Amino acid sequence: MQGKITPKPTVETAPYWEACRNHELLIQQCSTCHHFQFYPRLMCTKCTNRKMQWKRATGHGTVKSFTIVHRAISKVYQMEAPYVVALIQLEEGPTMMSNIIKCNLQAVEIGMKVKVEFETWSESMTVPQFTPV
Amino acid sequence: MMASLTGKVAIVGAADTEVGFVPHLSATQLCIDAALRALEDAGISKDEVDGLITCNSMAEPILYHAEAIAEYLQIFPKYCMSVGTGGGTTFSALHHAASAIATGICDTVLITMADSLRSGLTKEQTMAMQASTGHREFELPYGPTVPAYYALIAKAHMEQYGTTPEQLARVSVTARKHAHLNQNAQMRDLITVEDVIQSRFIAEPLHLLDCSLISDGGAAVILTSAERAVHFPHHPVYILGVGEGHGHEHISQARSLTTSAAVESGQRAYKMAGLRPKDIDFAELYDCFTPTVLIELEDLGFCEKGEAGAFVESGEIELGGSLPVNTHGGLLAHCHPGNPGSMFALTEAVTQLRHQAGIRQVPRAEVALVHGQGGIMSSHTTLILGREVG
Numbered sequence: 389m390q391g392k393i394t395p396k397p398t399v400e401t402a403p404y405w406e407a408c409r410n411h412e413l414l415i416q417q418c419s420t421c422h423h424f425q426f427y428p429r430l431m432c433t434k435c436t437n438r439k440m441q442w443k444r445a446t447g448h449g450t451v452k453s454f455t456i457v458h459r460a461i462s463k464v465y466q467m468e469a470p471y472v473v474a475l476i477q478l479e480e481g482p483t484m485m486s487n488i489i490k491c492n493l494q495a496v497e498i499g500m501k502v503k504v505e506f507e508t509w510s511e512s513m514t515v516p517q518f519t520p521v
Numbered sequence: 522m523m524a525s526l527t528g529k530v531a532i533v534g535a536a537d538t539e540v541g542f543v544p545h546l547s548a549t550q551l552c553i554d555a556a557l558r559a560l561e562d563a564g565i566s567k568d569e570v571d572g573l574i575t576c577n578s579m580a581e582p583i584l585y586h587a588e589a590i591a592e593y594l595q596i597f598p599k600y601c602m603s604v605g606t607g608g609g610t611t612f613s614a615l616h617h618a619a620s621a622i623a624t625g626i627c628d629t630v631l632i633t634m635a636d637s638l639r640s641g642l643t644k645e646q647t648m649a650m651q652a653s654t655g656h657r658e659f660e661l662p663y664g665p666t667v668p669a670y671y672a673l674i675a676k677a678h679m680e681q682y683g684t685t686p687e688q689l690a691r692v693s694v695t696a697r698k699h700a701h702l703n704q705n706a707q708m709r710d711l712i713t714v715e716d717v718i719q720s721r722f723i724a725e726p727l728h729l730l731d732c733s734l735i736s737d738g739g740a741a742v743i744l745t746s747a748e749r750a751v752h753f754p755h756h757p758v759y760i761l762g763v764g765e766g767h768g769h770e771h772i773s774q775a776r777s778l779t780t781s782a783a784v785e786s787g788q789r790a791y792k793m794a795g796l797r798p799k800d801i802d803f804a805e806l807y808d809c810f811t812p813t814v815l816i817e818l819e820d821l822g823f824c825e826k827g828e829a830g831a832f833v834e835s836g837e838i839e840l841g842g843s844l845p846v847n848t849h850g851g852l853l854a855h856c857h858p859g860n861p862g863s864m865f866a867l868t869e870a871v872t873q874l875r876h877q878a879g880i881r882q883v884p885r886a887e888v889a890l891v892h893g894q895g896g897i898m899s900s901h902t903t904l905i906l907g908r909e910v911g
Contacts, residue, residue, distance in 0.1 A: 392662060392664075393657075393661040393662050393664075394662065395657070395658040395659075395662055396657070396658065397658070398658075401658060426659075427656065427658070427659045427773075427774075452677070452778070453673040453674070453676045453677040453680070453778055454673065454676060455669045455672035455673050455675075455676060455724045455725055455726075455727075456722070456724065456725040457664060457665070457666060457669050457724045458721065458722045458723060458724065458725070459666065459668070459723045459724070460664055460666065461648055461649060461652050461664060461665075461666050462645070462649065465664040468664070470722075470725075471664060473663050473664060473665045473669050473673070473724075474673075475673055475772070475773055475778070483773055483774070484659065484773060485656075485659060485660045485663055485665065485772075485773040486663055487663050487664070498676065498677070498680045499680075515662055
């Protein structure tokens with residue numbers, strides 16, 4: 389996956405990417421109000437408490453919306469076009485962007501059930517992707 | 522209780538540069554050209570300007586942009602800033618400028634903006650620059666483009682309300698129809714719904730002709746107090762209402778894909794103006810992609826939620842319809858140089874309210890709504906402008 393925009397983990401997000409390397413999807417939950425959130429932050433977006441805990445997500449979700457990208461942002465991405473960019477609502481509540489892979493692109497639809505799958509981009513970077521259940 | 526801006530500030534100068542492909546002028550030169558034209562339109566000298574707002578250029582970035590423009594012009598304002606708030610939120614700058622005038626910080630504010638996305642950057646550079654609005658860790662790795670972000674919104678609207686590709690296409694067809702009447706527009710050839718549907722997909726469901734242009738160009742306006750405005754050469758255009766609404770930055774964090782913070786910006790502007798959607802004679806709506814116009818029509822109260830597709834299809838947003846929209850051709854057909862894009866909606870509204878729009882004039886236009894949107898349906902500013910105060 390050379391040439392792709394590779395995530396650069398920060399203090400806030402390192403545990404998330406480390407878990408991805410172990411094929412686990414972690415999301416944050418507030419230890420006070422139990423609110424789930426994504427992307428990872430220093431504080432709870434609901435009650436501003438700083439005590440966020442990492443929870444293993446089921447990895448199951450629903451397609452909220454999607455697009456099939458034909459004109460990509462760079463040559464590397466264009467090699468994979470057409471590809472699906474989707475917003476996926478995780479079972480726990482928060483929404484994340486991802487690709488939907490290993491399926492007929494024309495079969496993707498809003499409301500479709502998907503589950504996480506991990507794609508290794510380099511020795512240090514594994515990225516969550518989704519595939520139809 | 523906040524003091525109202527209604528009727529306290531007016532636009533007394535407005536002008537566009539040449540737009541489209543303008544390789545003989547740099548972004549900075551376009552910015553100066555717009556400023557000079559607006560000063561000439563207002564009939565004042567540069568030395569009367571005591572407030573300056575610009576936006577930075579992508580093609581020719583300058584660290585202290587507004588200061589550089591002030592230096593170029595050799596003016597010494599009391600209020601000087603460069604804003605970088607994305608395509609549509611240039612009107613938030615106007616909100617600040619109007620507040621500065623209403624509170625007596627300055628008398629005469631020049632807002633001038635320009636960029637050279639067409640001749641100053643490669644297509645790839647422009648795409649990469651625009652798409653970098655995505656979240657660096659949690660969006661960009663997945664390869665979204667700016668059209669893709671808006672396609673997510675379009676797809677959700679189609680699913681939720683049954684909006685069709687033909688209805689989206691009609692927005693673009695209308696923009697061209699209006700641009701056809703505007704000799705300054707970049708794309709003046711008439712197109713059909715079929716043409717839009719048959720143009721290649723950029724990010725499904727959006728076709729090439731559902732997407733706005735990439736242009737060079739700039740525009741500027743001059744604001745002053747309502748008391749002073751009557752002494753200028755043209756009929757003043759008064760700010761009757763202004764409101765903002767800010768929902769998210771990244772589309773994955775949007776509270777809703779199909780209802781935007783234009784609901785809030787609109788309600789705030791209507792409340793300040795004491796007006797309702799039915800009082801608006803024409804609207805200039807941010808149209809970076811066709812679905813944004815549908816959502817803005819609904820969120821700003823011109824039709825019920827989910828009914829904008831049918832509203833557009835019935836011809837209501839065309840000149841001669843109940844609410845002419847983007848009478849100059851908008852970002853889809855007039856021009857779109859990036860951050861300054863929404864300024865052309867403002868200068869067009871001024872031209873219309875001065876009754877100087879020639880063959881595309883909305884008859885008896887008294888009240889206009891101008892809406893800017895930045896990011897991915899992220900930040901919204903609604904202006905209500907009128908020929909008369911109250």
